[in-house]
Every structure is written in structure tokens, then in C-alpha cells.
Amino acid sequence: MASADLSEKLICCVCLSTCEDPILLRCGHNFCRECVEDVLHTPEGSGSHTCPQCRDEISEGPALLKVRPLDEDYGTFCTDCTCSPLPAVISCLYCEASLCDNHLRVHSKSEEHVFTKLNLTCSTHKKTLTYYCTEDAACLCVTCSLSEEHRGHHVEPLAEASPKKEESLRNLRETLSKTQKASEERVESLKQYLRGAQEKAAAVTERVVALFKDTRRQLDILETKILKDITDQEEKATASVCDLIHELEIKIAQLSRDMKDVEDLCAVPEPLPVLQRWVRHSIEDIEVVHDEDRSDLDVGLISVTLHTALSDIITKVKRDFYVQQTPDIVLNLNTASNDLHITNDLKSASGSDFKQNRPKLPERFEYNQVLSTRSFPSGRHFLELETCLSGNWRLGMSYPSVARKGYHSLIGHSNKSWGLCRYLNQYFVIHDRRVVPVPHKPSSQRLGIFLDYEAGHIGFYELCDPITHLYTYTSRFQEALYLILSVYTGWVRIRN
Known part of the structure; x- marks a missing residue:
């Protein structure tokens, strides 16, 4: 602890016990006042003096030797120590006493005895801070409490103000704890909502992707079917027209030969051969090829097929997303x-x-x-x-x-x-x-x-x-x- 460390530093190098009325030489070593004065006043040598521990020469005589109390370096000492004061580690505001570790153990622990850390010294008057101004929220020494700056303010002893402040801080801590817990619960709730929203979005996204994939598949199948129907009808129409063209070409060739025969008959001067051959090529023998047998593209059939299939796909899309067909709505x-x-x-x-x-x-x-x-x-x-x-x-x-x-x-x-x-x-x-x-x-x-x-x-x-x-x-x-x-x-x- 702090007091133990300082106690070790306060061992007198002459008597090897805790310093009584401790002083510090310029070389930095500690001694009892009585021990060091005895050493420095011994009639050895020519009037020069040395430190009993490090033997550093001290040029000034004993009367001119400057010494300073150790409390300037080591702070406040215990007020209850009588023989060899030890450094204080805490203060009792009720007793206005500074205590070392030993006297802290035996000091009263009742509620009115409020303990606080050291260094409660007014920066202006160098006095112990013993009062608290509630209006300025400031700790005061006796002089500060009587000054014009705090005249008329509510001032109370630290021993009374500290428990109130501690109670206020406990209440604040409880409020902050409740607020923190509520915030944590809110954060967890929002995280759950976020997870739910993300899961819902992922599920809807999966459904939409699957729906469009299936819709594209059905549209591809429908496209293939419709295009095949168009191709089949085209081939059928083409075949019938090609057959008709071939038949007409044969007929045209036959007609050309018949026209040549007719021209030849017209050139014969005898009537009998003309009459005999014309009987074999009467006009009734000429067959007329009609084009009613040709096939045409059935656009109506294609349109009906396409419309029916698209309606089925749309119905499936609606069914997959469970949006019911709303019947006719009227006002009551x-x-x-x-x-x-x-x-x-x-x-x-x-x-x-x-x-x-x-x-x-x-x-x-x-x-x-x-x-x-x-x-x-x-x-x-x-x-x-x-x-x-x-x-x-x-x-x-x-x-x-x-x-x-x-x-x-x-x-x-x-x-x-x-x-x-x-x-x-x-x-x-x-x-x-x-x-x-x-x-x-x-x-x-x-x-x-x-x-x-x-x-x-x-x-x-x-x-x-x-x-x-x-x-x-x-x-x-x-x-x-x-x-x-x-x-x-x-x-x-x-x-x-």
C-alpha cells in the first residue's frame, strides 16, 4: 500500500527506525532531526560535513544547513500518530482527521464517519475542503464558505452533502441502468425486426425469382409451340400451293400443246380432218384448276391459342402470390x-x-x-x-x-x-x-x-x-x- 511504501522511505539511516520529526537533506536522504543534528555537530574534521549515508560533502556549516520537513514531499501525515507519524491514506470528514493504514483499521465505521481520499485542499486558501455549496456544486474550505462569492448560498458540511450526493448518484445510476436496459431491449427488438424483414425479403425474393423463372419457362414453351404451329401451317399452306402450282404448270404445258394442234388444224385446207380432230379436243375436255383447295395461315387459331395460354400463365402467377380475384364491389x-x-x-x-x-x-x-x-x-x-x-x-x-x-x-x-x-x-x-x-x-x-x-x-x-x-x-x-x-x-x- 501507499503508506507501506512511504514508511520504507522514512527509515532513518542513523538509528535504522522510522524517522521521528523527519527531515530531508539536499542529497535526498531522510533522517530523524535529532540523529542528523548529532552527526552534523560532531567535532570531526575541519568544519566540513558529509551525509551519514552517501558521504556527499555538505559545504555549509550545521547552522547554515537548510533542511525541510518531509511532508512537503510526501503529503499529509496521520494525525493520530504520536511518536513517528506515518503518511495518511484517507481522511474522515466527520472527525476532520487524516489516517494512516493502522489507524484506519481501528477508526469508527459508523455512518456519520464519511471517508474520502486525500488532497481535499482549497487551491486558493490551502485549507481543507470541509463544506459543499449546493447552488454552485463546489467544495469549499471555511474561508470560501464565508466569502462574498458564496454568501446566501446553501452550504452544508461535506459529511452531510456526500451521502445526499451518493444517493442522487445511485438514483441516477438506477435511471441510467433502466434506460440502458430499455435501449438494449429496443436494440434487440430492432435487430429481430431487421432479421425478420431480411428473412421476409429473402423469402419473397426467392418466390419472385422462382415465379419469373417458371413464367419464362412457360413463355418459352408457349413461344416454341406457337412458332411450331405457325411453321406447320406455313408448311401446309406452302405444300398445297406448291402442289397447285405444279398441277397448273402441267396443265399449262398441255394447253400449249393443244394450242399448237389447234393452230395446225386451222392451217389444213380440207374440212374433214379438221372436224374429226376437233371432236377429240372439244372444249369440255379442258379441266379448269381452281385454287379453292389451297391452305391459308389460320391467324385466328393462333390468336386464340396464344390468348388462352397467356391467360393460364397469368392465372398461375396470381395463384402463386395468393392474390384473390376480388369480385365486383358495390356500395351499400x-x-x-x-x-x-x-x-x-x-x-x-x-x-x-x-x-x-x-x-x-x-x-x-x-x-x-x-x-x-x-x-x-x-x-x-x-x-x-x-x-x-x-x-x-x-x-x-x-x-x-x-x-x-x-x-x-x-x-x-x-x-x-x-x-x-x-x-x-x-x-x-x-x-x-x-x-x-x-x-x-x-x-x-x-x-x-x-x-x-x-x-x-x-x-x-x-x-x-x-x-x-x-x-x-x-x-x-x-x-x-x-x-x-x-x-x-x-x-x-x-x-x-
């Missing part, structure tokens, strides 16, 4: 507010300046809202809608149990509906009265809602080029979902 007139105009085909809703005078029904909305007739209790579905270029409206999905009157009936004003809102040419999403601005300016009249019931996702998209993802809600659905529209100015139309 019995839920439509009297402030909402519904077109005859039950596809469009718009704000109305005139009351529609529909009958009072328990399912009818008080405000400008309407539900669809079709429910979505499971599966994946994609709904496409169209809106006007301007206007204020909301659209989304809702439970059928959503309120029909009051503030909570509005889309997104309860936990029973999820909505996309357009207001003052800005998109917002709203659910359970929590409004989130969407950082995308409206740029298309076409919008899409993607519902994955089992996964608990409701996604909103703007169907521009490219398609823009606006927002996706994640929840655990408790009821079947319905399309819900709310229009104040402008119009919204179902495109499905």
Missing part, C-alpha cells in the same frame, strides 16, 4: 349518409349539397360515409379506386361494427377503421385518432388498397408510374373488413 346504399350522392351503378360516391331523403335505418351513417356490400373476412385482396383531381375525401377499410353516429364514426377516429385521407392537396393516414402525414404529394387519380387479412396488413398505394407506396398499417383483425368511403368535396369511384 343502406349505409350511405343522406349527405352522400351514390350513382346508379353503386360504384361512385360524391358529396351532395342536398339531402338525399333516404329512409332512417340503424346502419346508415350520420356523416358523409358509406360501406361496401362485400366483406373481406380472409385472404389477400387488391382494391383499385379512382378519385377526382382535387377534393377532400377519405377511403380505407372498416369493421362493420364501427359507430354510425358521432365523432367516433368517422374513418380513423376509432380503432375500428383505417383510412387514407386527402385534405388540402396532402395525404394523411389516420387510425385510432392518430394522424400521420404522408411525405408524398398527390400525383395520380388512381389509388390501390392491398389487404392481407391473415398477416394483418392494410397498404395504400398511388398507382402512378412507378407505383408509389404511401403507408401500410399492421394490426390483428378481429372482424371481417369492408371498404369504406367518405367524401366531402369531389368524388371517389370503385374501379374493380
Whole structure:
């Protein structure tokens, strides 16, 4: 320990025990004051003196020899040591005492005795720091505590301030520990989310790659088949035409010979031979070759084959990604507010300046809202809608149990509906009265809602080029979902 190291340095070279009233010669060796003065005053020699240990000459006489206390070099000594003081290793703020290792072991350990490290000395007044100013958060000596700088401040002894500070630090440490634990849990949660997102992206990527690979394979097969059909039809048409050409060429040669015979008969002067030979070459003997037997390319058959095969491929693509074909969706007139105009085909809703005078029904909305007739209790579905270029409206999905009157009936004003809102040419999403601005300016009249019931996702998209993802809600659905529209100015139309 520090006191043991210093004790070894404080061994007197004359009496070989711990220095009493220790001093330090200029050569750096330690002695008891009494021992070194006895040595330096011995009448040996001519008045010069030497260090008893290293024999370095000390030119000045004993009266002029400068010595300095060891505490200038070795700090504070134990206040409880009576004969040979040892260096202090700690201070008791309650007793205002400095203690060595030996006296620390026997000192009182009760709560009021607060121990602290040494060097608590005021840099200005060179006095022990014994007070604490709570306003300036500074340790003070007695003189500092009475100075003008700290007059009127709350000053208390270090022995009282230290436990309070320790309690405050313990509370701070507990708060920091809780914050650290919460942050670590949050980091772990985010890492799990990141791993899940990466795994999900990898799985979807694998499915998409496999889907396109299979689609390309089917398209290659279809291309090969269609091209083979075209080639077969071409060969068939070519063969029939070539046969027809060959037959006609033979006929043309025969006709040339017949024409030569006719010319020869015309040159014969006797009538009898002409009449006899002409009978054998009457006009009825000439066969006319018609081209109705030729084959043509059946483009219609190719088109039907191609269309059917492509439709089958598209159906398989949809089936592989479990997006169900959404049947025709219409609006439920019995839920439509009297402030909402519904077109005859039950596809469009718009704000109305005139009351529609529909009958009072328990399912009818008080405000400008309407539900669809079709429910979505499971599966994946994609709904496409169209809106006007301007206007204020909301659209989304809702439970059928959503309120029909009051503030909570509005889309997104309860936990029973999820909505996309357009207001003052800005998109917002709203659910359970929590409004989130969407950082995308409206740029298309076409919008899409993607519902994955089992996964608990409701996604909103703007169907521009490219398609823009606006927002996706994640929840655990408790009821079947319905399309819900709310229009104040402008119009919204179902495109499905």
C-alpha cells in the first residue's frame, strides 16, 4: 500500500527506525532531526560535513544547513500518530482527521464517519475542503464558505452533502441502468425486426425469382409451340400451293400443246380432218384448276391459342402470390349518409349539397360515409379506386361494427377503421385518432388498397408510374373488413 511504501522511505539511516520529526537533506536522504543534528555537530574534521549515508560533502556549516520537513514531499501525515507519524491514506470528514493504514483499521465505521481520499485542499486558501455549496456544486474550505462569492448560498458540511450526493448518484445510476436496459431491449427488438424483414425479403425474393423463372419457362414453351404451329401451317399452306402450282404448270404445258394442234388444224385446207380432230379436243375436255383447295395461315387459331395460354400463365402467377380475384364491389346504399350522392351503378360516391331523403335505418351513417356490400373476412385482396383531381375525401377499410353516429364514426377516429385521407392537396393516414402525414404529394387519380387479412396488413398505394407506396398499417383483425368511403368535396369511384 501507499503508506507501506512511504514508511520504507522514512527509515532513518542513523538509528535504522522510522524517522521521528523527519527531515530531508539536499542529497535526498531522510533522517530523524535529532540523529542528523548529532552527526552534523560532531567535532570531526575541519568544519566540513558529509551525509551519514552517501558521504556527499555538505559545504555549509550545521547552522547554515537548510533542511525541510518531509511532508512537503510526501503529503499529509496521520494525525493520530504520536511518536513517528506515518503518511495518511484517507481522511474522515466527520472527525476532520487524516489516517494512516493502522489507524484506519481501528477508526469508527459508523455512518456519520464519511471517508474520502486525500488532497481535499482549497487551491486558493490551502485549507481543507470541509463544506459543499449546493447552488454552485463546489467544495469549499471555511474561508470560501464565508466569502462574498458564496454568501446566501446553501452550504452544508461535506459529511452531510456526500451521502445526499451518493444517493442522487445511485438514483441516477438506477435511471441510467433502466434506460440502458430499455435501449438494449429496443436494440434487440430492432435487430429481430431487421432479421425478420431480411428473412421476409429473402423469402419473397426467392418466390419472385422462382415465379419469373417458371413464367419464362412457360413463355418459352408457349413461344416454341406457337412458332411450331405457325411453321406447320406455313408448311401446309406452302405444300398445297406448291402442289397447285405444279398441277397448273402441267396443265399449262398441255394447253400449249393443244394450242399448237389447234393452230395446225386451222392451217389444213380440207374440212374433214379438221372436224374429226376437233371432236377429240372439244372444249369440255379442258379441266379448269381452281385454287379453292389451297391452305391459308389460320391467324385466328393462333390468336386464340396464344390468348388462352397467356391467360393460364397469368392465372398461375396470381395463384402463386395468393392474390384473390376480388369480385365486383358495390356500395351499400343502406349505409350511405343522406349527405352522400351514390350513382346508379353503386360504384361512385360524391358529396351532395342536398339531402338525399333516404329512409332512417340503424346502419346508415350520420356523416358523409358509406360501406361496401362485400366483406373481406380472409385472404389477400387488391382494391383499385379512382378519385377526382382535387377534393377532400377519405377511403380505407372498416369493421362493420364501427359507430354510425358521432365523432367516433368517422374513418380513423376509432380503432375500428383505417383510412387514407386527402385534405388540402396532402395525404394523411389516420387510425385510432392518430394522424400521420404522408411525405408524398398527390400525383395520380388512381389509388390501390392491398389487404392481407391473415398477416394483418392494410397498404395504400398511388398507382402512378412507378407505383408509389404511401403507408401500410399492421394490426390483428378481429372482424371481417369492408371498404369504406367518405367524401366531402369531389368524388371517389370503385374501379374493380
